[in-house]
Amino acid sequence: MRRPLLVAAAALAAVCSPAQASDQWLAVQEISLEFEAGSPLDFSSFLPNGTIDADHRLVAGAGGRLAFAKSPDKPERMLCASLAWSPASGGFPDHETADRYARQLAMRGYNLARLHFVDGSLMFGRDRDFDFDPETLDRVHYLLAALKKNGIYWMMDGLSSLRGVYGGFDDRWDDGGNLKLELFVDERAFDHWKRMQEMILGRVNPYTGVAPIRDDALAVVILANENGMEFDTVVHDRPGKPPYDPQLAKPFNVWLAKRYGSTEALAKAWPDLRPDETIEARSVALPADRYVPAPRLRDLQAFFTETEEATTARMSEVLRRLGYRGLISNYNNWPTVQASLSRRGLEAVTMNTYHDWVSGYAPGSKTTQVSSIADGVNYIRMIAATRWLDRPFLVSEYDHLFWNRYRYEAGLAMPAYAALQGWDALCRHGHGPIVLSYGEPFPHKKAMLPYAIALDPVARAGETLSALLYRRGDVATSAVTVPFAVRGEEDLSDDMQAREPERLTDLALVGRIGLEDVNRLGDVPAVKQPRQQDSEGILGSLRQSGALSDENGTSIDTGIYQSSTGEILLNRFAGQLRVVTDKTEAAAFSTLREPIDLGLLRVERADGNGLVALSALDADGGLARGRHLLLIFATDAQNTGMAFRDTEEKVIEDFGRLPVRLREGYVDLTLARTAKNWSVSPVGLDGKVHAPVAQGTGDVAFRLSNNGPFGPTTYFLLELR
Template structure:
């Protein structure tokens, strides 16, 4: 009886989302998602991908910005397609599928792709070390060639899976295995990693006639994904187990012995040692609790930094010995002071970041259901402060995760501020950014899931907007850069989680920020010399010096942030982000108490939260002149039959299934132009349907995303002389 009552309590505690009523959510009718050439969603005419050859290989150009080898003074913006396929998401496509997929990526505006977990795919089901599955290897080689033919460069992880190319494992996509840690400690692990590069990157691709490592299309190698020692230790931490692996104890003791002359000297530095701890016998213990601040922890961080820098140098040298000429990065997450020091020697900085992170797909997985605008885009600011100025900066992974109801914000927050910062690559993470159709028979494509943006109309609308704001360059790069002075090891403290404080990273919402060695910074105004400073103090100095306009409306205390370009305005308290440029005007809002005037576009009212954007997509990249404009209206989307354990929809019980449901919404819009006009729904594949609104003279209309042809996030606004 007790078990029955418990089961009943669980059942009664589960909620179908209240918004799943048929009058609020409507099913997507589209099946094919292949964008039609020449449609409003085909961006290849104004975002063309060129030939990839020696003259056009990507290099660190002037100021550390990515550029073509033949034109190093002309910075590029690379919109990245994340290809993190596994058997659960369908794996790598066959040749015909690869051709279609690569062409679709080009039509969508992608010009670089990141291949992630290729080692896991190659070794899936294999029992012997380095016994790559021949069909998977052939498919990867063909895909690389297809991407290159479509002008799409490559980013490849030297290692993604902690199982590497060892045979006999069936958990290659899980956080098991210790290869990432052993890379720093063990010669056999390094030899294994090196052989992996030789046997995959160093093997001739029969479809290009050249090994990937020597191919001009390979722009960046991330030596090993997320392989910082501290982060790896956190991932592998288990209840009741020591915080740090025993394998770290001996090398830590050897490092301490080089730094301190004796046990007594170490005791004076730390304050106290255990009775059984002796430097001379190598018995000094690792910190028992990583979250307890201590001088022991400070030295452990210094040890990790030295070890990680040496590892990256050694692995980089191996790639160069194999003939690689492209860029190299490492330690692409965990934006702490310690890891920033480990990254300072690598040629390019890559970082991963997430808003409202979700740990898995199992029932009981949870997120917070909070807005990224409400916290001032903190997930973006964290990685902005990890950038080393003067080096290319790559966002190798980011996402505002499903099923967070505010994820429409990501399509505006990340591309707008990535543009403002002058970042070089922007990669929204997922199994893949697109699919060719709904209904593929793979476990991870039967419903929208976290890290599966291709099936999500809201995420796809955001990626469409990113191609315009970021890659096309609608949002300008800041003319202001605030350097954060880095002294080196002296910046390490007793807290292993310490990072640049939020009161300083708020500066990223006004201008560019990044790290600079303290020795390279003069005494000019607008420098963060100390972590005790606040953004407002530096902004005042910049205004006083004339570096920032006196009319800039940034007021950190009021939660108001305006970019120095005047194009971006974030209002935490109102829950709004506004972008106003020549070619695009957009707003993401959780509330709309009064109209939003963006310049040409005015949002009069809406019946709920969402994203509205208007972009010129004809030969006149100006909303004041354009006759053909893409209108994006994104609300929320869920799977059919989703069940939550709580009324706030934080804890998932069942993800449900296709078809995807889009939340109905209405918005009243007006344009400060006069013309004969019509607005037509655009399907998720780019199909233009008959107009739903038209008029002459003043342009004003109520728009519903629930059209006679099914719900959509896209509309085409066309103007003629009236």
């Protein structure tokens, strides 16, 4: 019988000191990281990718979930590979490598790939507009074909680089250029974007025989990555410069004239309107400070929303005329109320989110070294509140960034809560989710870096777990939904940073949340406007209505949140997250003052913080009867020679070099099963199974160390016979 998930949870709510971790670091031994077919890490037998054709084109199906065209009532979860290559990370692969790479992605459970900064790669080193590098274009086309052959759909940006495909620039991956803002106010910029779509997406791919824009494999187009008007002005904010680009002044004045009609009417709405500002002369100034709430700022947000909605409609029409039938999205970051209003007309919502954001790779870059569990995985809750409930929702970028020592949390938290919410795609951002080997001769492949997960064994362990928890469906979607009512422009305030309150987004740790038009609300507990309720009141209503069981153990005061499904338990003050399902049991912990009893798996003790997960690999039977179980044990990883400017390792001095080193650690585990014979074998980062390091008969109990005879690893195979 499964032990209750809440056993000892209340006792763990006390503030705990961090677990004492080993100070020993173990150099990774593997060079090749390619799996062979049949490896315990080859998931293609139970996560197969099918043929991509018209019947299997991805559409918005029943309930606004991604589904195949032929089966719209059956939701499909997409595990996404982020392919954000640049010359610094090796660029697009040659044909032979592309075939190997696509096959390895499929083996690891990926069925969607996001191609990011294709425009930058095509124009690298090019001096003339639209003068694409022919070899790069060929490699892009071949890779698309290789992905499709392996049943991997595509999500692509219509624009990634602020330079577009203008010639003569060498800062295509930086914030130089202003094309994203100009798209809204300059016809020449819009025409440039339009021609980009015709020449990149509209050109026939010789390896598929059809242009990507008309290919059934192209599932989602993000019109322009992170291109909200407010966000773009923040990106370009510099000391001594006005916060808003002067080219916005004229269209804003035109908008004000339509809205108010006269200066007299505007003066009644804006107490700070100066005598020299008039609608008639088009001399009304943009806000001088975006962080000082004022009616002027509120109207600018309304102007942004209307402009963004109109521009999305124009850009979408361009794609439709080119023959595109897939989903269109835009404004995939910025969780403000204003941005959510701009997304309300989209066919699909895409969002980016990060925990412990890192500014760059230069010495002096900083991280906070704080746990995401400690703040109730706010980076996940934040985007949960931007979802519109009646359409697909895709996480186009996320990460818990290197070198944060708690980043093992992401591999459990994000896939578990994404599954609970019923999100449609999950894409952990990086230059690529995998590499075929360590030691590639490119600047961004010589050491682990932020925004580059492929070299990081901790991030890779998390992606492996994501394939099981999320894509395989080990974690169920909640039947409880709490809509956040949206009225429209009247929801805007004088504060341009206003977003859904954290005291209400914690409902995402219990059930599904998202935005809903106020006129479409049913007779269910909802978060009304204005946002004066609290989570306790909503939870009380859910319990009273019977939607949430009285046995649900959520206690906001003690920092304990249990999902409505009973499968997920987050304890903020203990720094623990637990997941218990029929096929997977897992725990991420920064403290371990007493054993964690998950049901079948029990973590007796550990010598530091980390992630432990046990998943069934057999086609049926789950953990209770399965004979082949995958153990994941992730601690921390650093580069050799990595150096910091402070003892808390928050400020980087030198990222160091390969080989990657894993922090040595152990956990003592017991399994509430017996077996005639059982064994635990390390599985290398290359997927190879090594000789057992523990074995026995009867009761299953052992110490699991990541310091094996063949080098450190994060994977182990537990076999019961």
